[in-house]
Amino acid sequence: MEFKPYLKKLTPYPPGKTVDEIRRELAIEGPVYKFNSNENPLGPSRKVVKVIKELAKTVHLYPEASYIELKKALAEKWGLSPENFVLGNGSNEVIELVFKALVNPGDEVLVSQPSFLMYEKFAQIYGAKVKTVPLDKDLKHHIPGLLKKLSRKTKVIFLDHPNNPTGSVLGPKDWGLLFKNLPENVLVVIDEAYGEFIENPEVPIGIEFLQNGFNVLVLRTFSKAYGLAGLRLGYGMAEKNLVKVLDALRQPFNLNLFAYKAGLAVLNDQAYLKKSQKVVKEGRKYLTYELSALGFKVYPSEANFIMVDFGKFCETIYQSLLKKGLLLRPLKPYGFPNALRITIGLPEQNKILVEAIKDLLG
Ligand SMILES: Cc1ncc(COP(=O)(O)O)c(C=O)c1O
Structure with a gap:
């Protein structure tokens, strides 16, 4: 073998x-x-516990494969349409879908060092080359450094925002510099696993770039602010053509019944x-x-x-x-x-x- x-x-x-x-x-x-x-x-959330207890009686049935109710609820929350959402077994799965869709063996992805370890892990699994750029002196993503490492083989830049493990964020100028200099064919994955905890109103968030037509995939998770880490539920928001491909690559029923319905319940628990x-x-x-x-x-x-x-x-x-x-x-x-x-x-x-x-x- x-x-x-x-x-x-x-x-x-x-x-x-x-x-x-x-x-x-x-x-x-x-x-x-x-x-x-x-x-x-x-x-x-108490609403989640209630829903899970009720669902226990129906675990012999597959969930509804389209997950449309959850997509609709998210669309309403973000002012987008359901076709802008791909749902994952944790946002981790959506990261993997990006590799499945866009990254061939030998292609390059750019990541900061340090950042969430799964970007590199998936790159290894899919045979991609990882180019790393150290965080800057304030331990933020070093945008000029990342731009310098771009090549014709670069397919994706992964930016966890806030960064894990430092908790740092980028300002409007950093994002401006990135998008001004980035070729349109390079996807920027803005991983906002901790986005709900950003307090500084001057820090831009990914949805703004999506709405302005930039080539971004914004990731969010239910594992942190929504308290569903054990159920595994996350999602990506992007323009419809990208979502269509990512959605076609996921396994049928990638969200289990509990994750699907608990996600809906906790979205209703402001x-x-x-x-x-x-x-x-x-x-x-x-x-x-x-x-x-x-x-x-x-x-x-x-x-x-x-x-x-x-x-x-x-x-x-x-x-x-x-x-x-x-x-x-x-x-x-x-x-x-x-x-x-x-x-x-x-x-x-x-x-x-x-x-x-x-x-x-x-
Ligand atoms: C930056 C970042 N992205 C993504 C994830 C994955 O989260 P999950 O797969 O639970 O949605 C984590 C988990 O800790 C994380 O820190």
């Missing part, structure tokens, strides 16, 4: 540990606090979304203030997490907190050996974290 040659370099995605894994590995019996995977600390946003905005401020006061560098973030440079204390803090059931995300795989990524929790959880770090520092 001979595997595709470009699969030789493939390494698995390093996911954040689950509560069960931590309990098993460290024999922790008390509470476990997940600050490691950017999930929603509120738990699911109070849940508002609460998610409030928890993140207030928690982000609190943690930034407290950890900065302890002398650590906290990077500005518009996402539901912050990146913190703990310097020489990083490994000790990570390991000691882990033993106490407080899980943070080490950023060594992202190129920041002294930094940890902290998902914003509920106010009481954030306080427990700060107190635990203070305790450690004596």
Whole structure:
């Protein structure tokens, strides 16, 4: 048996540990606090739980294949039409559809380093060449650097916005520079997995570029602000011709029944979304203030997490907190050996974290 040659370099995605894994590995019996995977600390919307209970009786049936109700609800939310939406088993799946549709082995994709690891992972799987550009000095996407790396083989630029793991965003000038200099045939994937948490009104969001006719695919997910990470639901918005191809490439029934109906339910729960946003905005401020006061560098973030440079204390803090059931995300795989990524929790959880770090520092 001979595997595709470009699969030789493939390494698995390093996911954040689950509560069960931590309990098993460290024999922790008390509470476990997940600050490691950017999930929603509120738990699911009550409307979602209700719908799921009702649906349990119908799991022997396939869902409706067109997912039209959800597409209509999204179209209404964004002022687009249902034909502008492709739905995925997590926004991850929509990223993969982009590779299936546009990227041949040997083609190039541009990504920032660091950014969400799945762009590179899919590039490896599809035999594409990844050209990486380090973030700029403010840890934002370096637009001039990305433009310099363009070639005739470039098919797609992936920009997570806010960036994962730094939480940084781009201003109008950065976007202006990008679109002024980009050939029309290069697709810009604007990955707004954390878009609902952007607080600064001057930060442009992807829909504006889509409405202005630029060649973009805007990604959103229900995993973060909508609290459905375990169900796997995300979507892309783009012009109709692109959506038609992406939609034709997905598996029939790629969304399971629960994800489809839960998505509809939580879109109708405006109070849940508002609460998610409030928890993140207030928690982000609190943690930034407290950890900065302890002398650590906290990077500005518009996402539901912050990146913190703990310097020489990083490994000790990570390991000691882990033993106490407080899980943070080490950023060594992202190129920041002294930094940890902290998902914003509920106010009481954030306080427990700060107190635990203070305790450690004596
Ligand atoms: C930037 C970014 N994009 C996409 C995803 C994928 O999210 P999902 O597949 O859960 O929609 C994540 C997950 O953490 C992410 O950080």
